[in-house]
Amino acid sequence: MVGGMSDVAIGLVCIAGFFGIGLSGAVLGRLRIATPIVYGASFVVALAAVALALGVLLGEAPPSMVVLPIGLPGTGAHFRLDTLSAFFVLVVDLGAAAASFYGIGYGRHEPEPARVLPFYGAFLAGMNLVLLAADAFTFLLSWEFMSLASWALVVVHHRESASIRAGLLYLLMASFGTLCLLLAFGLLAGPGAAIGGTAGFDHLTFAHMRASPPAEIFAALATVLALLGAGSKAGLMPLHVWLPLAHPAAPSHVSALLSGVMTKVGVYAFVRIVFDVAGNIDPWSGLVVVIAGGTTAVMGVLYAVMQRDLKRLLAYSTVENVGIVFIGLGLALAFRAAGQGPAAALALAAAFLHVLNHSLFKGLLFFGAGAVLTATGERDTEKLGGLVHTMPHTAVVVLIGCMSIAALPPLNGFVSEWLTFQAILMSPQLPQWGLKFAVPVVGALLALAAALAGACFVKAYGIVFLGRPRTPAAAGAHEVDGFSLAAMTALATLCVLIGILPGVVIDMLAPLTRDLAGSALPAQVEVPWLSVVPIAQSRSSYNGLVVFAFLFCAALMAALAVHRLASKTTRKSPPWDCGYPLPSPRTQYSSASFAMPIRRVFGSVVFGLTERVDMPRPGDTRAGHFRYRLRDPAWRFAYGPLARFVVRGAQHLNRLQFLTIRRYLALVFAALVVLMLVVAAWR
Amino acid sequence: MAAGTSTFLFDIAHLLAGGVLVLSLMLLVQDRLTAVINVFALQAVVLALSVGWQSLVQGAPHLLVTALITLLAKALIIPTALHRIVRKLDVHREIERVIGGGPTMLAGLGLVALSILVVHPVVETADPVAREDFAFALAVVLLGLLMMITRRNAVSQVVGFMSLENGLILAATGAKGMPLVVEVSVAFSVLIAFIVFGVFVFRIRERFDTVDVNVLERFRGEQREHL
Numbered sequence A: 001m002v003g004g005m006s007d008v009a010i011g012l013v014c015i016a017g018f019f020g021i022g023l024s025g026a027v028l029g030r031l032r033i034a035t036p037i038v039y040g041a042s043f044v045v046a047l048a049a050v051a052l053a054l055g056v057l058l059g060e061a062p063p064s065m066v067v068l069p070i071g072l073p074g075t076g077a078h079f080r081l082d083t084l085s086a087f088f089v090l091v092v093d094l095g096a097a098a099a100s101f102y103g104i105g106y107g108r109h110e111p112e113p114a115r116v117l118p119f120y121g122a123f124l125a126g127m128n129l130v131l132l133a134a135d136a137f138t139f140l141l142s143w144e145f146m147s148l149a150s151w152a153l154v155v156v157h158h159r160e161s162a163s164i165r166a167g168l169l170y171l172l173m174a175s176f177g178t179l180c181l182l183l184a185f186g187l188l189a190g191p192g193a194a195i196g197g198t199a200g201f202d203h204l205t206f207a208h209m210r211a212s213p214p215a216e217i218f219a220a221l222a223t224v225l226a227l228l229g230a231g232s233k234a235g236l237m238p239l240h241v242w243l244p245l246a247h248p249a250a251p252s253h254v255s256a257l258l259s260g261v262m263t264k265v266g267v268y269a270f271v272r273i274v275f276d277v278a279g280n281i282d283p284w285s286g287l288v289v290v291i292a293g294g295t296t297a298v299m300g301v302l303y304a305v306m307q308r309d310l311k312r313l314l315a316y317s318t319v320e321n322v323g324i325v326f327i328g329l330g331l332a333l334a335f336r337a338a339g340q341g342p343a344a345a346l347a348l349a350a351a352f353l354h355v356l357n358h359s360l361f362k363g364l365l366f367f368g369a370g371a372v373l374t375a376t377g378e379r380d381t382e383k384l385g386g387l388v389h390t391m392p393h394t395a396v397v398v399l400i401g402c403m404s405i406a407a408l409p410p411l412n413g414f415v416s417e418w419l420t421f422q423a424i425l426m427s428p429q430l431p432q433w434g435l436k437f438a439v440p441v442v443g444a445l446l447a448l449a450a451a452l453a454g455a456c457f458v459k460a461y462g463i464v465f466l467g468r469p470r471t472p473a474a475a476g477a478h479e480v481d482g483f484s485l486a487a488m489t490a491l492a493t494l495c496v497l498i499g500i501l502p503g504v505v506i507d508m509l510a511p512l513t514r515d516l517a518g519s520a521l522p523a524q525v526e527v528p529w530l531s532v533v534p535i536a537q538s539r540s541s542y543n544g545l546v547v548f549a550f551l552f553c554a555a556l557m558a559a560l561a562v563h564r565l566a567s568k569t570t571r572k573s574p575p576w577d578c579g580y581p582l583p584s585p586r587t588q589y590s591s592a593s594f595a596m597p598i599r600r601v602f603g604s605v606v607f608g609l610t611e612r613v614d615m616p617r618p619g620d621t622r623a624g625h626f627r628y629r630l631r632d633p634a635w636r637f638a639y640g641p642l643a644r645f646v647v648r649g650a651q652h653l654n655r656l657q658f659l660t661i662r663r664y665l666a667l668v669f670a671a672l673v674v675l676m677l678v679v680a681a682w683r
Numbered sequence B: 001m002a003a004g005t006s007t008f009l010f011d012i013a014h015l016l017a018g019g020v021l022v023l024s025l026m027l028l029v030q031d032r033l034t035a036v037i038n039v040f041a042l043q044a045v046v047l048a049l050s051v052g053w054q055s056l057v058q059g060a061p062h063l064l065v066t067a068l069i070t071l072l073a074k075a076l077i078i079p080t081a082l083h084r085i086v087r088k089l090d091v092h093r094e095i096e097r098v099i100g101g102g103p104t105m106l107a108g109l110g111l112v113a114l115s116i117l118v119v120h121p122v123v124e125t126a127d128p129v130a131r132e133d134f135a136f137a138l139a140v141v142l143l144g145l146l147m148m149i150t151r152r153n154a155v156s157q158v159v160g161f162m163s164l165e166n167g168l169i170l171a172a173t174g175a176k177g178m179p180l181v182v183e184v185s186v187a188f189s190v191l192i193a194f195i196v197f198g199v200f201v202f203r204i205r206e207r208f209d210t211v212d213v214n215v216l217e218r219f220r221g222e223q224r225e226h227l
Helices: A007-028 A034-059 A083-109 A113-132 A136-154 A161-189 A191-195 A197-204 A206-211 A216-234 A243-249 A252-277 A283-306 A310-337 A341-376 A392-405 A412-425 A433-465 A482-500 A502-508 A510-517 A544-565 A591-601 A603-607 A633-658 A661-682 B003-028 B033-058 B062-089 B101-122 B128-150 B154-174 B180-208 B213-220
Strands: A064-068 A077-081 A610-614 A625-629
Touching (some): A007 A064, A077 A113, A113 A136, A136 A197, A216 A252, A341 A502, A392 A412, B003 B128, B033 B062, B101 B128
Antiparallel strands (some): A064 A077
16 A cells, blocks of 8 residues: 555556556657657556556555446446456566567657557556456456457558458457457356346456356356457467467567567456356366367467568467466366365466566567567568677577577576476376376477477577578668667566576465465475475475576686687688588578478478479479468368358348348348247247 | 126227228238229228227227328328329229239238237237237238238338338227327328328339339349349
8 A cells, every 4th residue: 555545546547547648649649759758658657557566466465446436337347456466467567668668769660650659558558457357347348448459559550451451350359259258257147147237237246256156067168268268368279360460460569568468468367267256166177278278389389480470480489378378277277176275376376477477588579579670671580690790789688588488497488387397297196087197198298389499499599690691681780779678688687587586486476376276385485595396395496596507607617618728810711611602691591491390290280281392394494492381270170161151151141232122121021920920839 | 887888899899900900901902003092091991980989998089189180191181192193103004913812812811810829928918909909900010011012013012001000000099098199190200101102103203114113123233033
């Protein structure tokens, strides 16, 4: 509490601030000065929200409520700030602060800032509103507001048809997701909500849903609906199709928010509904969530490896990371249903830590992609290369981001994935035999995903920053402005810090896991030497500091040895040409050729790969061609048939447009008669 | 009121409402436009009688106003005007029908049975006069609609619409306590609709030399198959 205001009231003031920023963006939009004002103000407000969230988390403040006399008549709009909300407010606003600071520099290159600025503030306000909402109506309203604001940001570059198509797909998926959430809330509110009026509206508050948990079958159904609804926002397979199209379409700092932060709001919705509101869920729902997470992780990263568009690669990698988070959440559900509090707390802590970590390094990597885009005008990895020479600072921070996301110790990505593995290793404790067998399989999937993520980011970093420039645009790159660099450096620092000192963050998560799983991990700060001991010292422990110290010393000694022992004379000679007489940049590994082994291995089943080689006959001087095409199974098996069905149905219905007046009348008449027949037969 | 008187009152109300329905069925199978208009005028007269009788039974003098409006507007003004239109347009010869008389009649009978089946269980608790009245009224509405979709001449479509409206008045007067303003406004709107229709029919005629709506549809390019 500050100055008599409850925490949630301060949160609402921050949201009002974001709304105000959106408004000022709409008013000032066309002025040059608007960009730094809007992003600077967003940065300040986001930092305030971060401070608020940290205060609630570290002070373990009790949940604070506020009811505003807007929204449903008689019931009002309920807002509540508990530890779960506070943690996600922290994630969202940390990302928002970084993106805003980055935007001060990056936003200058935006051709039409008036299309971005108003929606930027509105988008941030919408995400925070979702996190504070404490009744179904307010939640869904804020959810839709967030979706619409982010849609407006996706179609900023509305003259590119790809943007418009991505926006349309996003709208469709968002409405589907909201529909699922609406149904889930309907199930949780129970039949009491149908009476209408104030008494019925009261059933829509989360407090009421918590107090009267639904029957087990409805709770399970609500879990599945929440998985679909929240999963469509977070990017679970096969609802992920809009992410790789929509996230890259927005300006880069907004892409960072969409990919790093808004997907987390989807995760929040799932946790809020399933862990908090729905009451006890049977363990098999946990298995569904775990399997969904496992497939999402592997498929997401497989598609990420195949991409040549840098931002699209990052979007697919988001799909993978959301899968990892959902593995943790599903495990937590299963453990909680089995009454194993400590194991559930471990799985939850792993999921939440990965939520925080992913928002940091995905933000950093999208900023890096934005920096590359500013410097070269290219997103296509096949046209980049050698940027480490022209953009040394960016190259270093992006390297840290890539190492984090590839889960290399001592960085933060390793800690959360390691914790997830620890939770998977607890699965023999589960009472159900099916789960005992299924969870290790998902563990294998997770291991595969982690390895492929390594390959994916070796490719992304290697092709973009190493080697020689593939085009003049890449060769003429220049380092980006100070604001962008500062934002990226701050995120990279956080990645390293959390990697070395994960205990601090894990302890911060203790009140959350205590609320949601009834148990918490042992306090990590008291463990000597800053180790992380999730269950018991005899079982497993990890010490980021030691790993960091070892790596640092080893690298230092190697560097010293090389510099001391190597000859100082510089020798210039033609580079080893590996049999290629022409030292062209084309002789380097390309993005597609790097991914080729993986493409071949998984080609037929996962990618639906078709390859065509067009080799000129000997003596023919035309160029040879090699073409390949991948088809996402989600499109092949789910959306393709669905789209064809809808189009065919629409074509049939289209005839209704051209009937004669008498036929219209006849249709009305027939409908009336049929309805009357139904009424007559019903009795 | 004695039981015998009640039965008698009921029988008369029933007879008049049934008369409106029978005239609706007759309307369905009339071949000539003049006959269509005459039957329509007769239906309006019977309807006016029925409304007058209801006014007597219910002790509601304002229903007499409704009866008077019906008699004046629907039994006199509109039929006279329609006759003039038909003479002026020179279409008082035989009209062609979409479906033959037999099937149309059968469909009409089916609709009457259906409306009785639907209405009877719904208004079980209402008093028997209103109950029969509603069944007949719904049947008249449905028959009017049927007439509108089986005819292709604009004038007979207008008559179908007007007879549909007769069914509405029948229903409105059968229920107790329907305020006068409702009936007045319904009657007024019908008059307006009639004027609009009339103007339209002349416009159609001016432009296409016919009042067959199929020609209109062909002109709009929406005719897919000839009926």
